[in-house]
Amino acid sequence: MKARTDRVGRWSLVGALIALVAAVAYGPAALAHGEKSQAAFLRMRTIHWFDLSWSTDQLNVNDEMEIKGKFHVFEGWPEAVDPPEVSFLNIGIPGPTFIRKESYIGDKFVPRSARLEIGKTYTFRVVLKARRPGEWHVHPMINVEGGGPIIGPGKWVTVNGSMRDFKNPVTTLTGQTVDLETYNEGNIWFWHVLWYAIGVAWIAYFARNPIFIPRLLMVNAGRADELITPTDKKVGLLFGAATILLVIFGYSSTQSKYPVTIPLQAGVLRGITPIELPKPTxxxxxxxxxxxxxxxxxxxxxxxxxxxxxxxxxxxxxxxxxxxxxxxxxxxxxxxxxxxxxxxxxxxxxxxxxxxxxxxxxxxxxxxxxxxxxxxxxxxxxxxxxxxxxxxxxxxxxxxxxxxxxxxxxxxx
Amino acid sequence: MAATTSVVGVAEAPLLDKRWLAFAFGIYTVFYLWVRWYEGVYGWSAGLDAFAPEFEKYWMNFLYTEIVLEVTTASLLWGYLWRTRDRNLDALAPREELRRNMTHLIWLVAYAWAIYWGASYFTEQDGTWHQTIVRDTDFTPSHIIEFYLSYPIYIITGYAAMIYAHTRLPYFDYRKKGLSLPYLITVVGPFMILPNVGLNEWGHTFWFMEELFVAPLHYGFVFFGWFALSILGLLLQVFASFANLMGRELCGESVYRGGDAATWPE
Amino acid sequence: MSTTTSAVRSHAEAVQVSRMVDYLGLFILFFVLTGSYHIHGMLTMGDWDFWADWKDRRLWVTVYPIVMITFPAAVQAVIWERLRLPWGATVCILGILFGEWVNRYFNFWMWTYFPINFVFPTAAVHMAIFLDVVLMLSGSYLFTAVIGGLGWGLLLYPGNWPVVGPLHVPVEYNGMLMSIADIQGYHYVRTGTPEYIRMVEKGTLRTFGKDVAPVSAFFSGFMSILIYFMWHFVGRWFGNVRFVKRT
CATH class of the missing domain: 2.60.40.1580 (Particulate methane monooxygenase, b subunit. Chain: A, domain 3)
Incomplete structure (x- = not known):
């Protein structure tokens, strides 16, 4: 009976793991992006996309495509949406199936949010680089603070190849070229595993001895002080000192390895120039x-x-x-x-x-x-x-x- | 050493039934790995557009099915535990009481494991989903799993554990002592996270749909999540229940003198 | 009843049962805390924790310690007082880091394909050990609140710098100055998370020039002291063992 239970348990686990791997390896075709859920009057009276073009709808991993066109910020902007004072030119795709290499409103590079004016028309251009194979619905999109996502028309784009081949090199101002897919990853694992192990060791040290019931009874008996021995205190001191020293060492070695760093860059981009359309006759x-x-x-x-x-x-x-x-x-x-x-x-x-x-x-x-x-x-x-x-x-x-x-x-x- | 007067035969059963422990741990694990597989496949292929027929097929039907199953499971499990309650706890042999205390720990292991999947795994996973896609329904695939599957499962488990303790363990005997307050808080607090979904969905339809996780709209979840901290008080009670049964054998007369070991000193 | 006859047959068996209770109790404590601390954490500091391009020198440094000292204070209040166990903070942090890492790997990476170097969580074990060691050596909650709480706030940034620092190397990108973390945020498209909801320093601490992180950490430490006090009592309340006759 027990052997059978064990077998069932083992095979269940194997089955579950296979299922998980299958799910992960699955190459999907993703649907549209929820644009239909938004109230029609919002979609009709906010951003109007026109003259759009997609440079291709078939590409391989690492290939680039371009979406460009114009959008008009509608004069009769509804009350339900805050005015587009802080707006972000986004792209509607199911996660980072592509990376966004460049995006422009007018001729201005807009990696951050920008200020748009109601009643004006703008050109835009987004360059994407294919990362994950599959069939994806790709939309241009404007997010408006206080308003939410305003999704443009989506086009099906097929990406072939393997994500393993994807490369994302970036050259820093200090002269290194790094691949953003994996850069710093070993370092992250190293420090997190190290600290986690130290944390586990700290608890394990005390878990060698009874953890709960005898300690509760000893504390109740007024003998709590006996539960922390002089050795425990020394070990505690050691952990405390090692922690501080490791933090100092980690900080200073990082400082010497990366002497040039900058804070994260933020702030709304202003001065986005609209295009002048001839006044209609x-x-x-x-x-x-x-x-x-x-x-x-x-x-x-x-x-x-x-x-x-x-x-x-x-x-x-x-x-x-x-x-x-x-x-x-x-x-x-x-x-x-x-x-x-x-x-x-x-x-x-x-x-x-x-x-x-x-x-x-x-x-x-x-x-x-x-x-x-x-x-x-x-x-x-x-x-x-x-x-x-x-x-x-x-x-x-x-x-x-x-x-x-x-x-x-x-x-x- | 006091003589054992417990019923011969029952004493043969192990104090901790490891098969039940493995079952409790395994059933949630295997089930949730399957759920994760389902999400992996049908999240992207059928879960992005709430108005598509495949969404209805793979996700709304999942929702309807799980709700029916949850109501059924809760009724059967809670009903069974209540109907089979021990009506004569005074006659309980200490050995059997110890065994039940171990079984109660298995219930709490199940609850803890279910809480982990619900409050940690599937809740942050919901964040993963929302930040990646555009919210287009109250019943996104991640919500169908998080709010309407993983939360009810820990709620069902938690109440079951509570019924088990109060109807089978003399320390928690509901007829003599009433209900354990920390137990109540540990179970009812996280339960309240489910009705709080009402606030969440109302807010998201009202204030639109940016995915800022730290938005005050979500603080209801935080507040009710705190209540699980009552596991601290509850574990003290659990340890006291064990101390009643074996405190002397474990620590000797000089340390354990009887009484409710959980009680805080004045 | 149960006090008159014994449930165990020997001291050895009692010890064995007690050990089983230890392991199961540890599992229960760890995973219940993981669930509730994680839900608390992700909804009070989660966005800073999710993304490398939120881990700035001002708001992340300020918010994380303040909202995260809560559970460690509460758990210490009970397990030190009643069990003399000096790992209340560490068990909380190991719990939340377990929950976060499992999700970052299996969901952020294996479901939505964000690279791990963009979605790693905040390291905090060093802060927790400091808090626990201070409590164990001093035996005083007051001392732990003041010294431990202050250290808790001050230690976040230097302890995380080895992981975050390399992502702050500057890049000239399309004529703009951006850090690597900014480029990660720009490249790896978050459809539901536009750039403007990111809460990071926008250069408003002008007076102190480059000292933004220390000032933020110091403020955070100060607030952590106060929150530690409050949550000590929250913990004691949640450690209550009363029974109620009527609900």
Missing amino acids: VDVKVDEATYRVPGRAMKMKLTVTNRGDRPVQLCEFETASVRFMNPEVCEDETGYPEDLLAEEGLSVTGGAVAPGETKTLEVVASDAAWEVYRLSDIIYDPDSRFGGLFFFYDDAGNRQMVIVDAPLIPTFM
Whole structure:
């Protein structure tokens, strides 16, 4: 019976260890990043990402990729999110599957948080280096202090190879080149194991003798002082002195080995320059916007005035990273993530708007993305306004961006 | 040396049943290693998007199942321990009482081990998860394991240990002495961590979702975690219970003169 | 009942049982303390402990000793007073370091793949041994609070410098001055932990120039003294052995 129990125990342990190793060696495909959980009105009225491009979606460990594009900090920023005074250009990936080598807002390197202004548009660029093989959903992302993560569109990227081959060399100002994957690791193990062993030895020294019941009874009998012998005191003195000496030795030897060190660097980066977009010559007034729940479609009646000198047509409506395209006017050529691209999602009745003309356009933006990305939940939000970008093109291919921010009424019929 | 008057036959059983000790240690260890495997595989592949069907399949179903199993286990285990309580503790032979004291230690070993997995391993693991991904539901994979699996398991174990002590050990006899205060605190304090999840989730939906671990929102967990320090008082009681049974044999008359050894001097 | 007849057959058996109680009791004490001290620690100083780019010379040095002297004071209050055991602080620190290392290795590294050199915990055994030795040699809680508590605060930084120092070597990175730890924080993406929640020195202790760490450690030591006093009584309260008839 006992032998059987032992066998069961042994095999259970072996099984559990195999399972653990299997879990660790598992090469996964990770899902999206929780962007759908955030209230639709927050996603529609904070950061609008556009003109994005991913340099590749297939790479090997140690290869680099670049994500770049623009983002607009929305004028109708919701009350629920603090203004983006302290914002961090982040990247939404499942842990350090890539390392972030560089990131820029405008031409400024932003390893730390930066100050953004509402109503402005910025360019950004992030360079990533593949570290862990798998299929990863990679998003640009802005974290806003007091607001949280605002996630941009995610694209699937496949990384091949082995993480063991990953190298991350950095050259210090003192002239050494170190690999950040393993730098200082032996040193960390050494000191932690040493101190832990000393701590265990301290307790073990006293655990040689009875630990609990006899000591309790001796203390109760008023003979507590006998429990700490003169030898114990000497050993205590030894441990105390050795501890202090080891701390002094460790500190001074580190100081002599690394004479040049600096404090951690912190502080908000200011002076981030936005780009100046030409003022649009198209005015858009939303007369009515309704969301038809059963049809997964948003219907807008727009009064559009063209103050320019060429006819313009509505090509695209972007909201919360979903792009509804009017195929009669334009199409995406950047390899935008498919689930966020409604290639034929925008129908426009009314056609082109001639120079000087004011015209009513009936626009329908429909796609399953309303449901999949939970944008239709905006009708249950506490602040049911929507926001987005309209892109108009003239007959010469010039683009104009117009911002829209208006209430949304649901219809259930 | 006093003669042994305990029942012949019972005396044959070992004082400490090492198989039960190994079982108590092993069952949590093996189960939690399996849980860790499950997290390793289905955390990344099905746990990042709370609105995906695979999340429902691998994580929400896990949640529903564990809740049902926990309620069932708690009812059966606590019910069994209560129904089989010793109704005549005065007649308990000292040898058997000693054996029960050892069994009680196995219960406390189980509780300590369960507390370790819940409060230490899975709680900091939750930090690992949150700092790596974007929080998108109250029921993230790490919460389904931490809050709704590992916490109930130590709660079930803790109450079971407490029922065992109070219904089977004369030192803790609930009819004569009532309930041990340190026991109550050791078990109820960490139990309160579970309802405190309510505050945690409310705060995270209200103040959004940055993963600052030291945020004051989390101090409820800290406060209730302190209560486990009552293990200090409880262990004194456990030692006193042993001293009642063998204090004289262990230390002699001159050291042990009877009485409740746990009591603090005035 | 149990005092009239004996449960053990010999002194030798009593000793044997007592030893079993020792080992099981040690296991119980160690792991219950690990759980509760770890949950306390990770939610009061955890972020500094998780990441190398939080281990700064001001706030880490200040916060860690102040919030972490709590449990050592409480455990010493009971196990020294009632058992004359001089390792109350050490058992707490070994417990939390065990919990932290297991998680850093099996989860931070083997689940989310942060390199160990970025997620190692704070070393504190040297502080704990100092506190325990002071109590054992002085036999006085007052002395332990004042001298031990002060030392507890002062020792954190020098004791950790051999591990942390190499990460503070400067690097010119894309035209900016950064320490290696800063670059670790930048490279190894933490999606849920943006840079701005990092609480580290931002150069506000201007007057003292380079003496930020000693000043912080001294303040921390002072606060540790006060917290030691408070938590001594917290420990005594948690060491109570009363029974209650009614709940």
